[in-house]
Each structure stands twice: as structure tokens, then as C-alpha cells.
Amino acid sequence: MLLAKNLTKSYKELTALSDVNLSIEKGELYGMLGPNGAGKTTTISILSSLLKPDNGEIFYEGKNLYQNLAECKKLIGVVPQEIALYDDLSATENLKFWGTLYGIKGKNLQKKSDELLEFLGLADRKNHKIKTYSGGMKRRINIAAALLHDPKIVFMDEPTVGIDPQSRNLIFEVIEELHSRGLTMIYTTHYMEEAERLCDRIGIIDEGKIIAEGSLDELKTNSSIKEEIHLKYSNPNKNKLDQLTDRYKGQLLLNEDHLILSSSQANAELPELIQLCSKSELLLDKVDIRSLSLESIFLELTGKSLRD
Amino acid sequence: MFTIALKDIKQYFKDKTAVFLSLLLPIALITIFALMYGGIGKSEKSKAINLLFTDEDKTELSNEVFTTLDAEEGLKLEAKSFAEAESLIKKGKRTAVLVLYKGFQDSVEAGNKIPMELFYDEAKEIEMGLLQQALWSNLFGITMQKGIKGKVNTWIKEKNPDLSNSEIEDIQSQVAEQFDGFSNSNEQSEIEENSELPMTALVGEKKDGNLGLVQAIAGIAIMMLLFSVSASGASLLKEKEDGTFRRLLIAPVRPSGILYGKMLSTLFMAVLQLTVMFLYSWLVLGLDIFINLPALILMILCAAIACSSFGIFMASICKSRKQVESLSTLIILVISAIGGSMMPLFFMPAIMKKLAVVSVNYWAMEGFFDIFWRQLPLIDILPKMLILLGIGAVLTIISVISFKRNLLKMV
Numbered sequence: 001m002l003l004a005k006n007l008t009k010s011y012k013e014l015t016a017l018s019d020v021n022l023s024i025e026k027g028e029l030y031g032m033l034g035p036n037g038a039g040k041t042t043t044i045s046i047l048s049s050l051l052k053p054d055n056g057e058i059f060y061e062g063k064n065l066y067q068n069l070a071e072c073k074k075l076i077g078v079v080p081q082e083i084a085l086y087d088d089l090s091a092t093e094n095l096k097f098w099g100t101l102y103g104i105k106g107k108n109l110q111k112k113s114d115e116l117l118e119f120l121g122l123a124d125r126k127n128h129k130i131k132t133y134s135g136g137m138k139r140r141i142n143i144a145a146a147l148l149h150d151p152k153i154v155f156m157d158e159p160t161v162g163i164d165p166q167s168r169n170l171i172f173e174v175i176e177e178l179h180s181r182g183l184t185m186i187y188t189t190h191y192m193e194e195a196e197r198l199c200d201r202i203g204i205i206d207e208g209k210i211i212a213e214g215s216l217d218e219l220k221t222n223s224s225i226k227e228e229i230h231l232k233y234s235n236p237n238k239n240k241l242d243q244l245t246d247r248y249k250g251q252l253l254l255n256e257d258h259l260i261l262s263s264s265q266a267n268a269e270l271p272e273l274i275q276l277c278s279k280s281e282l283l284l285d286k287v288d289i290r291s292l293s294l295e296s297i298f299l300e301l302t303g304k305s306l307r308d
Numbered sequence: 309m310f311t312i313a314l315k316d317i318k319q320y321f322k323d324k325t326a327v328f329l330s331l332l333l334p335i336a337l338i339t340i341f342a343l344m345y346g347g348i349g350k351s352e353k354s355k356a357i358n359l360l361f362t363d364e365d366k367t368e369l370s371n372e373v374f375t376t377l378d379a380e381e382g383l384k385l386e387a388k389s390f391a392e393a394e395s396l397i398k399k400g401k402r403t404a405v406l407v408l409y410k411g412f413q414d415s416v417e418a419g420n421k422i423p424m425e426l427f428y429d430e431a432k433e434i435e436m437g438l439l440q441q442a443l444w445s446n447l448f449g450i451t452m453q454k455g456i457k458g459k460v461n462t463w464i465k466e467k468n469p470d471l472s473n474s475e476i477e478d479i480q481s482q483v484a485e486q487f488d489g490f491s492n493s494n495e496q497s498e499i500e501e502n503s504e505l506p507m508t509a510l511v512g513e514k515k516d517g518n519l520g521l522v523q524a525i526a527g528i529a530i531m532m533l534l535f536s537v538s539a540s541g542a543s544l545l546k547e548k549e550d551g552t553f554r555r556l557l558i559a560p561v562r563p564s565g566i567l568y569g570k571m572l573s574t575l576f577m578a579v580l581q582l583t584v585m586f587l588y589s590w591l592v593l594g595l596d597i598f599i600n601l602p603a604l605i606l607m608i609l610c611a612a613i614a615c616s617s618f619g620i621f622m623a624s625i626c627k628s629r630k631q632v633e634s635l636s637t638l639i640i641l642v643i644s645a646i647g648g649s650m651m652p653l654f655f656m657p658a659i660m661k662k663l664a665v666v667s668v669n670y671w672a673m674e675g676f677f678d679i680f681w682r683q684l685p686l687i688d689i690l691p692k693m694l695i696l697l698g699i700g701a702v703l704t705i706i707s708v709i710s711f712k713r714n715l716l717k718m719v
Contacts, residue, residue: 045554048558049557049558050554050557050558070560073558073559073560074560076558078555078558080551080554080555081551082550082551083550083551084550084551084552084554084555085552086552087550098555098559101556101559101560101561102559102560103560145555
């Protein structure tokens with residue numbers, strides 16, 4: 001469906017993308033996981049023709065994007081990170097406007113618009129202005145505007161940013177339904193839970209490079225880390241955590257009330273960890289050994305947290 | 309308290325453009341208004357009023373009148389035929405023409421009624437006031453003096469037919485020394501009567517005094533239109549800030565199509581605004597908009613094109629809506645001031661009148677004056693319409709180039 005070869009993009013001295021290659025199959029839901037500023041939005045901007053790469057080629061269904069721009073644009077739908085809608089127009093008016101730009105007209109446009117609003121659970125608010133919508137509703141109508149012209153591939157750039165868990169779940173359900181209908185999607189996020197739940201394949205991106213790629217199982221198999229030790233504590237004294245961070249450099253994620261240690265042999269490492277916690281004056285509440293998550297894989301690959 | 313103040317000051321200086329504009333705006337306005345009120349450059353010559361002069365008598369005396377008036381600091385004379393002068397006044401380019409008819413010198417010397425006339429544009433009331441002041445003192449100085457001399461000459465010859473010319477001149481000199489003695493005499497009154505300058509309005513004589521109305525409507529309409537179109541043009545930057553601009557660029561639409569779409573909507577709103585303003589002026593203020601309806605429609609269209617191009621131009625050269633707001637306020641106030649929207653141009657010094665031609669307001673207002681005040685035929689208004697279209701074309705070209713250079717790179 002989509003083939004991108006050696007995409008490179010720089011802004012003056014900053015390299016935003018470096019030699020990125022992508023091959024997305026029809027019907028695949030590909031997740032692009034990386035922290036803020038990793039190059040996810042730049043990749044989507046280039047793939048959707050908004051930005052021109054300094055180097056590289058992009059093909060949709062075998063057609064070169066820049067040689068068949070108008071044709072390829074109709075194959076693409078983009079759900080931008082921001083709510084790119086007209087606040088003072090209703091949902092129907094917004095959808096009709098965006099649909100018209102893609103050449104959909106008359107009754108067909110009305111039908112498509114109604115179907116989508118029904119699908120996204122917004123039919124009863126279709127004539128209300130967007131500015132009266134909740135954050136979650138705005139996110140859904142933002143998705144609708146990208147689907148109106150029946151694109152073959154949809155780019156979703158962090159479509160759940162800034163919404164409550166319930167609205168996020170609703171959006172996940174919409175994405176899963178679209179996936180089950182065979183729509184090809186590229187989904188960017190910095191939430192590992194989203195990538196784990198939704199994506200067939202995940203590309204881990206950092207500093208403009210895709211540093212690992214594969215299904216969740218493949219990523220786990222290829223990682224030298226096998227497990228995670230989750231340790232819940234209270235009364236942390238930040239000044240006394242140096243021993244821990246020095247000993248487990250690049251392996252340890254420290255949070256307010258818990259830490260996660262990526263480990264290849266959790267049972268063997270646990271006693272030493274507990275001893276160090278004691279020296280660091282951490283009062284331990286709970287210890288857990290869990291299977292490997294994307295967060296630990298990212299930490300292993302980059303030495304930093306996804307939320308850094 | 310000081311922390312908050314310091315933070316606010318820091319924030320203020322962070323936006324360099326806003327700082328620049330906040331300082332530039334008052335400076336620019338002070339300069340413009342100082343120029344308008346004539347506070348800069350005290351040269352009287354710059355304030356001289358142009359007076360056309362038609363000499364049909366072509367005698368020594370008529371030539372002396374020309375030379376004397378031209379030497380007056382408040383006047384600047386231009387010799388023209390009456391037809392040329394009439395055309396210039398009717399087109400609003402000059403204020404008045406002084407015509408000295410054939411027999412001017414003879415009549416002055418014979419002490420008869422002097423064949424001369426002043427034709428003027430009633431719209432230029434203020435200039436006419438100043439003109440009359442300068443004209444009266446100089447013109448009547450000559451005609452009165454010559455008239456008295458003529459009268460005395462005739463009287464001496466009637467009473468003493470045997471006197472030689474040198475004897476007559478000698479007597480005249482003595483009479484001139486006693487000139488004050490004539491001030492209350494019948495002779496003096498008769499000379500004054502003969503020296504009366506008939507005045508005829510070439511423009512505005514049949515109109516119902518709607519000059520102020522035309523000034524108010526055209527001036528305010530164009531100035532307010534410029535503010536509206538700037539806001540409308542700024543919607544292009546709102547699209548960028550809201551993210552809809554990126555979405556538009558992703559859609560199968562040419563980038564230039566986005567710009568032209570914005571221009572079209574701005575133009576529509578500009579035409580609508582002007583139309584509503586003139587309809588209101590007709591219905592409520594009594595402006596006869598049917599006086600030359602085709603010209604009015606075309607003029608509205610041309611003014612709307614020029615003004616809407618200005619709106620898009622502002623959006624294309626600025627990087628944020630804040631910049632559009634500040635910069636367009638500055639530019640609109642300046643061009644409205646120099647273009648005559650705030651104050652009729654005839655109040656202003658010569659330099660301001662010259663500067664006015666760079667303003668959209670000036671050409672639009674002149675066009676509306678041509679229609680409603682001067683009542684010129686369409687053919688005579690066309691050049692102003694073409695200039696407005698030219699302004700529109702230039703601003704559009706710059707907008708297209710800036711749009712490609714700035715906005716498309718900012719996505």
C-alpha cells in the first residue's frame with residue numbers, strides 16, 4: 001500500500017528525519033511510537049505531501065507520490081494532532097466542506113456525512129457548532145473529516161491527545177472497527193499502551209530514526225530484556241537515589257511512587273535491587289515481576305523514557 | 309507587585325514586532341497629523357493655492373495682473389485657456405480660474421465695469437476662502453488704482469481739453485497723493501462697483517449641498533472597509549494557527565486555490581459592505597445613488613478589489629494575526645489620513661495632497677466625488693477605476709509571491 005524509501009528531512013542544523021524506510025501492507029495498522037519531537041509528525045507530514053523530503057521517495061499503490069500528487073492525495077486521509085475544524089460551523093457543515101474539497105457532492109456527500117456521524121456517535125449533535133462539543137467529540141469529528149472521501153490509507157497523528165479515558169476508549173473502538181473493515185492506518189503515539197493495544201506492527205522512532213520495527217511479539221523476542229520488576233514505594237528521598245540510578249543506568253524508570261527495572265533475569269536481580277532500595281531509604285510497599293512492555297524496550301534502545 | 313510588573317515588561321519585549329509597532333504607530337500618526345495640520349515645513353510656498361488664469365485681453369494690464377498675482381506668496385498661477393481650465397476644475401484638479409475678458413484694460417482705464425469673472429469648484433470652500441483673500445487685495449489694488457487714474461484722466465480731459473499729456477500726468481500724481489480723499493466719495497463707490505468680480509460655480513452649483521455627505525460616506529466607508537478586509541484576510545493566518553491550513557494543503561487543492569478562495573470571499577464581503585453602506589446612505593441620508601448607477605456599481609467593484617487585495621496582502625506579509633492587527637491598523641490609519649478619509653484633502657498642505665496618491669482611499673474617494681459631486685460621465689471616472697484595479701493587481705501579485713515564500717513554508 002505504502003512504500004517510503006530513505007526519507008530524510010533537515011531544518012537548518014536539526015535533522016528531523018534520517019533515512020527512514022517504511023513498508024505498509026494493505027489493511028495493516030502500523031504504530032509509530034516515540035517521544036515528543038522524535039519525528040512522528042514530520043514523517044506523517046512528508047507521507048501526506050505536506051512537506052517535501054530532502055531525499056527519498058514515496059509510493060502509494062506503486063505510484064510515485066510527487067508524480068501523481070492529485071491522484072495520491074485522494075488515497076490519503078489525515079487526522080491531524082490538532083482539531084483542524086471550523087469551530088463556528090456545525091459538524092455537518094464541516095464535513096460537507098471537507099468532502100466538497102475531495103469532489104464529493106450532493107446526496108452522496110449528505111449520505112456519507114450522515115453515515116460517519118452515526119458511526120462516530122455524533123448524529124444527535126450534527127447540527128451543533130463544533131465549539132459546543134467536548135474534547136472527545138471534537139476528536140471524533142476530526143477523525144470523520146479524514147474518512148469522508150473513503151481514503152485507502154489514514155494517518156492518525158496522536159488522535160487521543162488531551163482527552164479523558166472514556167473518550168479515548170471510544171476512539172480506540174472506532175479505530176479497531178476501521179481496522180476490522182480493512183482500512184490501512186498509520187498511528188503515531190507516545191503512549192505505549194495505545195501501540196500495544198491497537199497496532200499490528202510498531203516502529204519505534206527516536207531522533208528522526210526508526211530504531212526498531214516489528215510486531216509486539218517480535219520486538220519482545222528481539223529484546224535482550226525479558227521481564228520488568230515493578231517496585232512500589234513510599235517516602236522517597238530524591239537525594240538518596242543516586243546509588244540506584246548509577247547501578248541501573250539505562251535500565252531504570254523512576255517515578256513518584258514506583259520504579260520499573262528492565263531485566264533479563266528478574267529473579268536473580270531482585271535481591272540486589274531490594275538491598276539498594278533499603279540503602280536508599282525507600283520504604284517498599286509492593287514488588288511485582290511483569291512481562292516486558294514497550295516502555296522497557298524503548299528504554300533499552302534509547303536509554304530514555306518515552307515521556308522524556 | 310514588582311515581580312508581576314517585571315514579568316509583564318519581559319513579555320512585552322519578547323514580541324519584538326509588537327514593540328516595534330507599538331512605538332511606530334504613535335510616531336507615524338503624530339507625523340502624519342502634524343503634516344496634515346501643516347505643522348512641519350513652514351514654507352508658505354508649499355501652502356500656495358493654484359489659480360488658473362485665462363487671459364483673453366492679452367494687454368499690458370492683463371499681463372501686469374498675472375505678474376502681480378503670481379508674485380503673491382499664497383498664490384501660484386497657471387495660464388490656461390478657458391476650456392482647459394474648465395475641464396481641470398470640473399475634474400477636481402484645480403480650484404478656480406480667473407478670466408480676464410477682452411476689453412479688460414480699456415474698461416479699467418475708462419473707469420467702466422471691468423469684464424472679468426472667477427469660476428470655481430464649490431467643493432473647495434476652504435481653498436476658495438484663502439484664494440479670495442489673496443486675490444482681492446492684489447487684484448483690486450491694481451484695478452482700483454488704474455480705475456481711479458482712468459476716472460481722473462477722463463475728468464481732467466473733459467474739463468481742460470487744452471492740457472498736454474505731461475500736464476495731465478502731473479495733476480494725476482498730485483491726485484494720487486491725495487488718494488485717501490476719495491475714500492467716501494461717489495467716484496470711489498462707482499470704481500468699487502465696476503471692479504466687482506462676478507463668481508460662478510462650475511462644480512456644485514446645482515447640487516443640494518451634499519458635499520459633506522459624500523465626504524462622510526466615501527471617507528468612512530473606505531476606511532472601515534479596509535479594517536474589515538484586513539480582518540477577513542487575517543482569517544488566512546487563523547487557518548494556519550488552527551491547523552485547518554495544513555488540512556487544506558493535504559486535500560487535493562492547489563495552494564494558490566486557497567489564496568484565491570480567500571481573495572474571493574474577501575472581495576464578496578467588501579462589495580457587500582460598500583453596497584450596504586451606499587444603500588443606507590440612499591435610504592436614510594438621502595444620497596442620490598441613482599445619479600450614475602453604472603459608474604457607482606463599477607466604482608464599488610473597483611474599490612472593493614483594491615481594498616480586498618490590501619487585506620490579503622496584509623495576511624501574506626505577516627506571520628501572525630497579531631502582526632496583521634497591529635500593522636494593518638498602522639497602515640490603514642496612515643493611508644486614511646493622507647487619503648482624505650479623516651479630513652477633506654483641501655484642508656491639507658500641498659505635500660499631503662501629493663502623498664495622497666499612494667492611498668487607496670484617495671482614488672476611491674475621488675471616484676465617488678466624481679460620481680456624486682462632480683457628476684462626471686463614466687468615461688472621465690474610468691482612469692480612477694483603472695488605478696484602483698492597478699493597485700489591486702500589484703497587491704495581489706505581491707500577495708501570491710509572499711504566500712508562497714512565507715505561508716507555505718510555515719506549515
